[in-house]
Amino acid sequence: MKLKYTLFSLALASMSTAYAQTTLLSAKAYLDVKSGKLVDNPTLLIENKKIVRVSTQGQLRPPKGAIVINLPNKVLVPGLMDMHVHLTSDATDNFLASRNYSIPRQTVKAVKNAKITLLAGFTTVRNLGAAGYSVIATRDGINAKEIPGPRIFSAGHSISITGGHCDDNFSAPEKKSRSAGVADGPWAVRAKVRENIKYGANTIKICATGGVFSKGTKVGVQQFSEQELKAAADEAHLRGLVIAAHAHGTSGIKAAIRAGIDSIEHCSFMDKEAIQLALKHGTFLSCDIYNTEYTLAFGEANGVPQENINKEKLVSKAQRDSFTKAVNAGVKMVFGSDAAIYPHGDNAKQFSRMVKFGMTPLQAIQSSTINSADLLKLDNVGQIKAGFMADIIAVDENPLKNISTLEQVRFVMKEGTVFKK
The missing domain is CATH 3.20.20.140 (Metal-dependent hydrolases)
Known part of the structure; x- marks a missing residue:
């Protein structure tokens, strides 16, 4: 069953309900920062703070109770450091x-x-x-x-x-x-x-x-x-x-x-x-x-x-x-x-x-x-890849073509929790 996704409040009273969710995240593309390639139409399955699978749109069915987020005009980039x-x-x-x-x-x-x-x-x-x-x-x-x-x-x-x-x-x-x-x-x-x-x-x-x-x-x-x-x-x-x-x-x-x-x-x-x-x-x-x-x-x-x-x-x-x-x-x-x-x-x-x-x-x-x-000797952050922490941001354009797009981040996820959309 798909649940309607709503932006949770950053107020302390509601923060406890926003953690430890299973999420299916889709977007226009994501940046593979190792190869420098832009990968089109990705879908990411996120569980227990981590990316557990990276696939193509239409190839993954959302698990029961999952939050489904679709960012059809955005490019995903690993969370910045x-x-x-x-x-x-x-x-x-x-x-x-x-x-x-x-x-x-x-x-x-x-x-x-x-x-x-x-x-x-x-x-x-x-x-x-x-x-x-x-x-x-x-x-x-x-x-x-x-x-x-x-x-x-x-x-x-x-x-x-x-x-x-x-x-x-x-x-x-x-x-x-x-x-x-x-x-x-x-x-x-x-x-x-x-x-x-x-x-x-x-x-x-x-x-x-x-x-x-x-x-x-x-x-x-x-x-x-x-x-x-x-x-x-x-x-x-x-x-x-x-x-x-x-x-x-x-x-x-x-x-x-x-x-x-x-x-x-x-x-x-x-x-x-x-x-x-x-x-x-x-x-x-x-x-x-x-x-x-x-x-x-x-x-x-x-x-x-x-x-x-x-x-x-x-x-x-x-x-x-x-x-x-x-x-x-x-x-x-x-x-x-x-x-x-x-x-x-x-x-x-x-x-x-x-x-x-x-x-x-x-x-x-x-x-x-x-x-x-x-x-920092961290082997599970800095990439959009299965097994890595779900630290993910979304921007309007391919940052390899317009680096200043990183100044206007539209979506922020840290460890599988959405803080900005």
């Missing part, structure tokens, strides 16, 4: 005032932004740094089906040297403010990795160089020593976690790669040796090449200090040049937007920049699907 977000922050908030938000206030932000991100088509994200384990709590609420949101890998506190990019350098000295992720020396770094894991982190982030949005740090200067970076990488890997390094500067990028860090974030100043090291070690690069426009257009109005705007100007062209060189060299790339520097939900605007600066549309989509799954 963003490997660098900050759910506790909003780009439109006053830059300095937001640094005084309480942990409960930041958690509320994370809950809001998790929903926005999911509805934009991103079914998996990696949150690289948040105070007070706020995003870990948000993740746990999502996993408990108490709130809507993507699958989250959360780093807990970003690990930083004293006075480094991920320390609190905006407060007056007499306040003796110190970020919870500060650690100096290899054993202190190991202890901080262990502390993050103790409180629920399922990925790790360390800040290897200065950065754009910190006070008093030179954006390209190395901060942690290679020995400290290796201690962090070894401890994370000992516990089975993937580790990311914030690194703009050349020496910090190279040190992080040699130390065994899994992904390098930002990658602004890459020379030939750094690119070759990434190739040799199989290191993933995550380059947030969209947010420059937003920062330079709106940063001053949102209270971003001139020091930080000047640093953004310094890295913008260099970062895009490094991205192009890495793509041409064949380095493994993942999609990382640094969302919060620009508004959550606009993550997919980066795809067109990735294509503009050297990727094919398929490579850009692969960075946000199979490559990101590879980085």
Whole structure:
């Protein structure tokens, strides 16, 4: 028997009735992200959160009680993945005032932004740094089906040297403010990795160089020593976690790669040796090449200090040049937007920049699907394929011909549950 499909509410009162459904999903086509082929007239049978069969329309009969969804003019794409977000922050908030938000206030932000991100088509994200384990709590609420949101890998506190990019350098000295992720020396770094894991982190982030949005740090200067970076990488890997390094500067990028860090974030100043090291070690690069426009257009109005705007100007062209060189060299790339520097939900605007600066549309989509799954060591997400999680979005056009169609996601399913139609 076919049941009439209706969009369920995201209100908490109705969420419990929407899970664990058997669904038959049909569409105009779906994108095979491995081969780059568009497959016409598919029908997907979805049970227990997973795709159990992929067939052609007319070949599958809906099981008794199944929800039947037909999207005759839409193209299905695997749920997108963003490997660098900050759910506790909003780009439109006053830059300095937001640094005084309480942990409960930041958690509320994370809950809001998790929903926005999911509805934009991103079914998996990696949150690289948040105070007070706020995003870990948000993740746990999502996993408990108490709130809507993507699958989250959360780093807990970003690990930083004293006075480094991920320390609190905006407060007056007499306040003796110190970020919870500060650690100096290899054993202190190991202890901080262990502390993050103790409180629920399922990925790790360390800040290897200065950065754009910190006070008093030179954006390209190395901060942690290679020995400290290796201690962090070894401890994370000992516990089975993937580790990311914030690194703009050349020496910090190279040190992080040699130390065994899994992904390098930002990658602004890459020379030939750094690119070759990434190739040799199989290191993933995550380059947030969209947010420059937003920062330079709106940063001053949102209270971003001139020091930080000047640093953004310094890295913008260099970062895009490094991205192009890495793509041409064949380095493994993942999609990382640094969302919060620009508004959550606009993550997919980066795809067109990735294509503009050297990727094919398929490579850009692969960075946000199979490559990101590879980085996170997930073998059941990132494809529309039997045995994979039913993380599926739908768009109006073939994204290989118009990559910007990913900016207007019409349908979102995560683990077999529909969140947007």
